[in-house]
Amino acid sequence: MKNSKLKFTDIFVLLIGCFLMSISINMFFDPHDIAPGGLTGVSILVSTLTGIPIWLINISVDIPLFLFAYRILSKKDSLKTVLGIIFLTTSLKITENFSNIHITDDVLLSAISGAIIMGISLGLIFRINGSTGGTDLIGLLANKFMPNLSVPMLMGCADAVVVIFSGIVSRNIEIALYSAISLYIIVKVSDIMVEGINTSSSFTIISDKYEEIGQSITDELERGATILKGEGFYTNKEKNVLLVVVSKKEVVTLKKLVKSIDENAFIIITDIFEALGEGFKPI
The missing domain is CATH 3.30.70.120 (Alpha-Beta Plaits)
Known part of the structure; x- marks a missing residue:
């Protein structure tokens, strides 16, 4: 039987990754309604429409998703996912007021800066096979009903839908384009973090x-x-x-x-x- 215990270093990396992710969301994405895919993107969109805090929306959606996906995950992955959800929700709450910190009025610069930080955070989390819930759980669940489509493809479709809706919610097609740019950078940076630069x-x-x-x-x-x-x-x-x-x-x-x-x-x-x-x- 595989060891289901988590190393302290894995927990620490997961915590740092979630904290960096919350900074990218609250400091760069949320002030400009940029939603670069994922459940965090959904949370930003819903928060824009309703005014409900992002951290509350995030955990409200993550918990049901986790309960549905629990039987699919191993004990170790389940534990990492639960910790990821807790760490991210807590970090989003702690950094909630970071959206009031004025960094730049340039939307493109915010999209790029937030994406780089988000990519680093996801790269750290992926390196320990961690999860913060969200579209990876959606991908796992959807794959059960559509086994002909891979989990990454389903996750990509979910991210694309979020990016499109970012333009609809903001009533600004440029926001959707900024969100798409952010999503692209996030994927590239996280890949580099996980696989390293080709040398x-x-x-x-x-x-x-x-x-x-x-x-x-x-x-x-x-x-x-x-x-x-x-x-x-x-x-x-x-x-x-x-x-x-x-x-x-x-x-x-x-x-x-x-x-x-x-x-x-x-x-x-x-x-x-x-x-x-x-x-x-x-x-």
Whole structure:
């Protein structure tokens, strides 16, 4: 049986993530009616229409969602979700008056700044597999009725609906566009927080001087190289292909090294999502 207990570090990260999220909502999004998807976006829209505090709307919707999704979640995920809901609701209440702090009148700047902070907060929460409720629970529940659609796709649809309604509620199409910009930035920043910035490139090198190039790579860059067996489509001649993975800062050096040995070499350079193993991040 898997351990259902939470580490203190996970709880601390979840708390920091929820606090940052509340700052982005109350200080940047709410003053301009920007609703970049998610249950927090719904809370902003409802608060704009009714005047009910965001924290109260958030917990009022989150609790029923959690109760419906409880059987789908594991004990550990359930505990993280409950803590996430409590931390976010409390943080939203604590930072409620932050909307009165004048930062900027520029809506675009608020949308970008709030999105960056929100993206960082979500990235922290995702790194510990945490949750604050909201559209991820909606996605899980909807997936039970529409199994042909993935949870991320359903979450994306829910976010898109919120963004559209932000323009309807505010009666300003620009607000919907600002909300869409915020949502895009949030997704990108949270992805970087979770996966890290791409720092590696893969070289596929086709050259008759592959042995000399491979030896130079080993001696000068101290990188390994793999020989792949290939065959020319038109010539039907066997070709040895070198596969090398290097860091971004070594890309230029490797190109120069190959050129110095064989100017007629054929090189394909590909960005790598992630490289694990010796010389890179540990698995």
